[in-house]
Amino acid sequence: METLAKIEDINQPRVVIVGGGFAGLELARALRNAPMQVVLIDKQNYHAFQPLLYQVATASLAADSIVSPFRKILDGQDNFYFRLAEAICVDTEQHLLETSIGRIRYDFLVLATGATANFFGDEQMQRHAITLKSVADAIELRNTVLSNFEQALQLGDMEKINSLLDFVIVGGGPTGVEIAGALSELRAHVFPRDYRELNFKEMDIHLVQSGPALLKGMSAEASQKSLEYLKHFGVQVWLDRRVKSYDGYTVTLNTGEKLITRTLIWAAGVTGSPIKGLREDCLLPGNRYAVNEFNQVAGYDNIFALGDIAAMRSELYPEGHPMVAQPALQQGRLLGQNLERQLKNEPMQPFRYDDKGSMATIGRNHAVADIKLFGRDLRLGGFIAWLAWGFVHVVSLVSFRNRLIVLLNWAYSYFSYDKGLRYIIGTRKVLPPVEDTQDKAIT
Amino acid sequence: METLAKIEDINQPRVVIVGGGFAGLELARALRNAPMQVVLIDKQNYHAFQPLLYQVATASLAADSIVSPFRKILDGQDNFYFRLAEAICVDTEQHLLETSIGRIRYDFLVLATGATANFFGDEQMQRHAITLKSVADAIELRNTVLSNFEQALQLGDMEKINSLLDFVIVGGGPTGVEIAGALSELRAHVFPRDYRELNFKEMDIHLVQSGPALLKGMSAEASQKSLEYLKHFGVQVWLDRRVKSYDGYTVTLNTGEKLITRTLIWAAGVTGSPIKGLREDCLLPGNRYAVNEFNQVAGYDNIFALGDIAAMRSELYPEGHPMVAQPALQQGRLLGQNLERQLKNEPMQPFRYDDKGSMATIGRNHAVADIKLFGRDLRLGGFIAWLAWGFVHVVSLVSFRNRLIVLLNWAYSYFSYDKGLRYIIGTRKVLPPVEDTQDKAIT
Numbered sequence: 001m002e003t004l005a006k007i008e009d010i011n012q013p014r015v016v017i018v019g020g021g022f023a024g025l026e027l028a029r030a031l032r033n034a035p036m037q038v039v040l041i042d043k044q045n046y047h048a049f050q051p052l053l054y055q056v057a058t059a060s061l062a063a064d065s066i067v068s069p070f071r072k073i074l075d076g077q078d079n080f081y082f083r084l085a086e087a088i089c090v091d092t093e094q095h096l097l098e099t100s101i102g103r104i105r106y107d108f109l110v111l112a113t114g115a116t117a118n119f120f121g122d123e124q125m126q127r128h129a130i131t132l133k134s135v136a137d138a139i140e141l142r143n144t145v146l147s148n149f150e151q152a153l154q155l156g157d158m159e160k161i162n163s164l165l166d167f168v169i170v171g172g173g174p175t176g177v178e179i180a181g182a183l184s185e186l187r188a189h190v191f192p193r194d195y196r197e198l199n200f201k202e203m204d205i206h207l208v209q210s211g212p213a214l215l216k217g218m219s220a221e222a223s224q225k226s227l228e229y230l231k232h233f234g235v236q237v238w239l240d241r242r243v244k245s246y247d248g249y250t251v252t253l254n255t256g257e258k259l260i261t262r263t264l265i266w267a268a269g270v271t272g273s274p275i276k277g278l279r280e281d282c283l284l285p286g287n288r289y290a291v292n293e294f295n296q297v298a299g300y301d302n303i304f305a306l307g308d309i310a311a312m313r314s315e316l317y318p319e320g321h322p323m324v325a326q327p328a329l330q331q332g333r334l335l336g337q338n339l340e341r342q343l344k345n346e347p348m349q350p351f352r353y354d355d356k357g358s359m360a361t362i363g364r365n366h367a368v369a370d371i372k373l374f375g376r377d378l379r380l381g382g383f384i385a386w387l388a389w390g391f392v393h394v395v396s397l398v399s400f401r402n403r404l405i406v407l408l409n410w411a412y413s414y415f416s417y418d419k420g421l422r423y424i425i426g427t428r429k430v431l432p433p434v435e436d437t438q439d440k441a442i443t
Numbered sequence: 444m445e446t447l448a449k450i451e452d453i454n455q456p457r458v459v460i461v462g463g464g465f466a467g468l469e470l471a472r473a474l475r476n477a478p479m480q481v482v483l484i485d486k487q488n489y490h491a492f493q494p495l496l497y498q499v500a501t502a503s504l505a506a507d508s509i510v511s512p513f514r515k516i517l518d519g520q521d522n523f524y525f526r527l528a529e530a531i532c533v534d535t536e537q538h539l540l541e542t543s544i545g546r547i548r549y550d551f552l553v554l555a556t557g558a559t560a561n562f563f564g565d566e567q568m569q570r571h572a573i574t575l576k577s578v579a580d581a582i583e584l585r586n587t588v589l590s591n592f593e594q595a596l597q598l599g600d601m602e603k604i605n606s607l608l609d610f611v612i613v614g615g616g617p618t619g620v621e622i623a624g625a626l627s628e629l630r631a632h633v634f635p636r637d638y639r640e641l642n643f644k645e646m647d648i649h650l651v652q653s654g655p656a657l658l659k660g661m662s663a664e665a666s667q668k669s670l671e672y673l674k675h676f677g678v679q680v681w682l683d684r685r686v687k688s689y690d691g692y693t694v695t696l697n698t699g700e701k702l703i704t705r706t707l708i709w710a711a712g713v714t715g716s717p718i719k720g721l722r723e724d725c726l727l728p729g730n731r732y733a734v735n736e737f738n739q740v741a742g743y744d745n746i747f748a749l750g751d752i753a754a755m756r757s758e759l760y761p762e763g764h765p766m767v768a769q770p771a772l773q774q775g776r777l778l779g780q781n782l783e784r785q786l787k788n789e790p791m792q793p794f795r796y797d798d799k800g801s802m803a804t805i806g807r808n809h810a811v812a813d814i815k816l817f818g819r820d821l822r823l824g825g826f827i828a829w830l831a832w833g834f835v836h837v838v839s840l841v842s843f844r845n846r847l848i849v850l851l852n853w854a855y856s857y858f859s860y861d862k863g864l865r866y867i868i869g870t871r872k873v874l875p876p877v878e879d880t881q882d883k884a885i886t
Contacts, residue, residue, distance in 0.1 A: 045867045064505035068866075069865040072861075194512075399863070421507055422488070423487070423489040423507070425487075425506060
């Protein structure tokens with residue numbers, strides 16, 4: 001008794017994929033010619049290109065430019081079925097996945113649910129901070145930034161005005177660095193034109209990083225250059241600092257400094273999004289599933305985990321692979337081949353991560369890139385890295401339409417120094433009000 | 444004591460415009476060189492191009508393609524100030540406008556608040572119907588249509604499935620006709636590919652029109668042709684019918700027929716959105732302000748109404764001008780000139796409506812257009828009218844960026860028979876659930 005009405009051929013084995021991020025989508029595509037039913041469930045009906053979420057948040061791109069509906073991507077794939085649903089728990093005995101739309105039988109279950117922001121149990125922080133893990137988050141951040149400035153126009157008290165103009169970004173990884181760079185561009189070229197009545201010399205952008213260097217997964221050169229670039233763009237970088245608390249107004253660092261902001265962007269730790277019903281001992285710290293070299297979850301033959309939610313520990317990667325797009329894509333592709341091998345009773349092939357390098361962009365004309373090319377390590381910076389970053393991201397977008405629209409938007413922004421998408425549509429973060437004694441000052 | 448902190452020069456007269464639709468925005472632009480402070484308030488921070496809302500609702504265009512932030516449009520205009528606020532009431536004695544952000548003093552007040560859907564007091568209808576007057580409405584309709592189909596996949600009972608696949612559109616004006624055409628295109632080319640498990644022969648599109656003809660403001664030829672086109676596309680048109688009631692599931696017509704749908708799109712009557720504080724006798728039936736030939740609200744020298752909210756009654760237009768873009772734009776432009784004339788103590792010029800005609804599109808390659816060209820009446824139909832419609836709408840968009848993006852999207856949709864923007868982002872209409880006895884049927 002299960003819930004997938006209207007899927008006719010029940011004589012084929014069925015793989016159920018939970019989550020259509022890089023890993024899940026790539027797996028679904030890899031199975032296009034497999035004699036299997038491929039059922040993808042996701043809370044959204046679209047794949048979002050996460051590396052560009054920060055550009056949606058900073059009014060460079062519209063949300064629609066970086067998302068593609070699953071049904072459209074996999075249009076011609078006859079064995080593919082999508083269901084808009086949330087996974088609730090697994091019955092590993094009966095091979096049933098309990099979801100928000102009912103139970104779904106599986107022969108193979110693939111968990112590709114990704115990761116969410118980790119606030120390490122700090123509920124106050126969680127309530128007040130803005131994260132950047134989904135399209136909804138990105139839209140909320142954009143709306144919040146713009147609403148802040150609209151509100152600031154009505155205030156007289158300088159500290160209150162500054163609390164709306166200033167931003168604190170927690171986490172010096174690619175997301176944190178890229179948001180800081182994008183905000184500094186907006187401060188230099190866009191906001192002063194839009195809000196002539198505000199003084200954007202008062203707008204401070206703080207980036208708080210717990211370790212001694214930015215972009216810790218990258219080379220020392222990249223860390224050093226990104227720090228230089230951020231300083232060049234006027235971002236205040238706080239190294240070796242942690243945020244102790246945030247009450248929606250005052251950020252307190254572990255070293256005692258206090259920063260005032262109504263907008264704290266949390267780009268620090270992430271944690272896996274596991275599902276109920278699996279043995280507890282297969283879940284590692286950080287909520288990632290321990291998987292073997294075939295991405296099988298420890299203790300199961302027919303349950304797999306891919307991407308951010310999977311920790312495939314090895315000598316080279318003792319804590320599993322970095323939680324970025326490349327391992328997810330490569331694992332998805334290999335699992336597709338391995339499932340086909342299983343059907344033919346051939347042995348599965350183990351996963352070998354082909355690290356192509358990593359990159360981060362920091363405002364106009366500046367980026368850093370560590371690239372592995374023909375076995376050699378290239379360290380790029382500045383304009384060349386920025387072009388490489390743009391090229392890699394455009395070609396990685398899922399559809400031709402999105403590639404074209406993103407390119408056009410970037411070309412427009414580049415030559416006009418403008419970010420066109422400064423509208424408030426949808427929700428914004430609403431924090432408890434702070435009283436302003438000089439509110440509603442006279443003209 | 445008022446609320447516009449940070450506007451420095453108080454020695455200039457100030458015109459306060461409420462609402463940044465076609466009329467309000469055109470007025471603000473027309474005053475670009477006037478020695479006045481131009482203050483625009485609006486509930487949104489962007490101008491929306493209403494004639495293309497239906498394309499957002501039907502996944503042809505992204506919302507961002509048809510909106511432009513006010514601050515960006517009026518970037519270089521030094522005398523322009525925008526405030527994100529809602530007007531509450533007017534104190535005509537003190538020349539103060541009460542808003543959600545406080546009181547604003549005015550020398551000239553211009554009401555350009557437009558119109559909203561009119562349900563003629565039917566609260567049940569209002570609760571269950573979807574309107575199409577704002578960007579939020581359009582996004583809600585798109586999300587609702589897509590969510591319906593996702594839900595239909597889970598049902599076994601044919602009537603319940605049909606209630607999710609069928610659409611009832613009330614109102615045979617341009618909006619109703621255009622939505623019906625767009626839905627029929629989706630039914631023919633897009634949905635069957637996306638939802639192979641559903642039978643789109645079961646999807647019915649009903650258009651209910653109270654009078655004997657569609658597009659009643661247009662020529663008899665246009666009415667006749669639009670009816671033919673809709674029938675060609677398989678839309679069921681119910682002429683001379685009114686909707687008596689709708690409970691979220693069953694639509695009952697005044698002639699007794701019943702239609703089943705979870706999605707009723709209300710594109711019938713509209714009513715003005717007046718503001719409190721003005722004399723009651725200046726408000727006509729339909730909630731439009733009686734204005735003279737200078738758009739002055741009856742009984743006031745320095746309060747004006749423009750566009751949909753204004754009824755300038757004349758021999759040719761005994762009930763005021765049609766509630767469409769052209770009168771709004773022309774009135775906004777003229778009022779700009781007239782306010783400048785007032786400052787120079789010159790007499791104001793009366794408004795003369797230059798009717799350029801009207802048009803409506805009905806699905807792929809089909810449109811009707813009544814065009815006035817060099818004093819001659821042209822009646823166009825078919826492909827020519829469809830090209831004319833596209834041309835007029837693209838050049839009317841506010842920014843070059845939007846023109847380009849809309850053109851690209853249209854070209855893409857035209858050649859691929861696809862509508863790319865089929866994602867569910869944001870809210871959707873949630874009606875009370877209907878129990879499905881065969882729910883969760885077995886594979």
